[in-house]
Amino acid sequence: MTARVALVLVSHSVELARGVAELAEQMAPDVLIRGVGGGPDGGLGTSLDAVQKALAEVLTALADDTAGDDAGGGADGGGVVVLGDLGSSVLTVEAVLELDESLTERVVLARAPFVEGAVAAAVTAHGGADLGAVLESATASIRMFAASEATQPPEASGATSGGESESSRTVTVRNPLGLHARPAALVSRKVAELGATVTIDGVDASSVLQLMALGATQGRELRVEATGERAAEAVATVVEMIDGGFGEV
């Protein structure tokens, strides 16, 4: 684990919690993700004790991770982003934070869609983002979801600020399933590393959710555009990834 922000996913159902954790882990393997679900009796519901236990374990793991890191960089900006699925999960997390107010320094509850928020937060955390950035990523997923229902993906702005280089190329999706969850996560993580602003068919390529929302499957031609100092390199890298078929061809 290298990410300094971990996720705890709280659901009424242990299977749902673990399933979403598994999905997010696949897209962000460096992030510690724990799914917690089920009531005190093991049925559907939420257990305060189980949430407290998971938070304690995750915080301990993060602290151990930081202790073993000579740079000690995890001490600031690290922590846990918690997502809950419905009513009592969210209420229980809030109650946990009220019972032990010292937790609120390092634990935040994201008001975000459970699946989309978890995936977005995980991918952002994978890139080493701090607690605030991961929380924002989770929260932003709700706007993303609303926007994709209401409109087509936004058109890329034609204007770019003067002086910055820009680059664009088109590439055809080769793998049958296209930019589904895993490839979308690979692309968005790579884009975050590249240090350039990259769009694919007009959507922010650093957002795993926006890439997935493109629904780009085999045969679709995508326009990859970038601005910034390393624009050409960024475009070449992304085109190469898509053209490579993500190991699925």
Place this chain on the structure above:
Amino acid sequence: MALDADWAERWVRRTANAIADAKGELTELDRQIGDGDHGENLDRGFKAVVARLDDVAAEPVPADERTVGDVLKLVATTLMSTVGGASGPLYGTAYLRAAKVSGRPQIDPPAVVAVLEAALEGVASRGKATVGEKTMVDAWHAAVEAGEAAAGDGGSEVDVLRAAAEAADTAATGTIPLIATKGRASYLGERSAGHEDPGARSTALVLGAALAAALSGPTPADPRGAA
């Protein structure tokens, strides 16, 4: 007579009995407009509370060292840990906030009102609900208003609790025609009208038990009895 920690314990034990007796009714109310687990969940929670009170009673604390808040805090953490549904953190927060304003061996009528206010504030803030949304907030709110009026008129602890319990009962019945806009019942929209809110009903039971515990007086012969 001021209300003390023994009263709080009698209140909680009586609540457990009242909830157990009404389990079927609460579950049926919840089945009509919710997910049908309110009676079962609260019954499990309060049975766990009673079990923990029994554990505590095995190692008695001198009466002047135990506060009303100690008892309410135990209820809060136990309900949060054992109820499982939304009513766990909702009632848990109500008792937790009430415990914070009752950390004394005895509470007088204004302090009883403060306990009710804290509970209302806990439920409303945790559930992000307000009056008239067909939730337990309706019953707590009515109880606070009536309790405040009774205390303002110079009433005793019993007068405050009687006013609060009666108002909560009336308010619970008053949720019947309302259309729910918070909680699970809000998914039903207009179809939620014509049914009593189970949370408002259980709140009325809780406050009815508070009154009964104050009327029953101390029971030194058997402090662990169901009173």
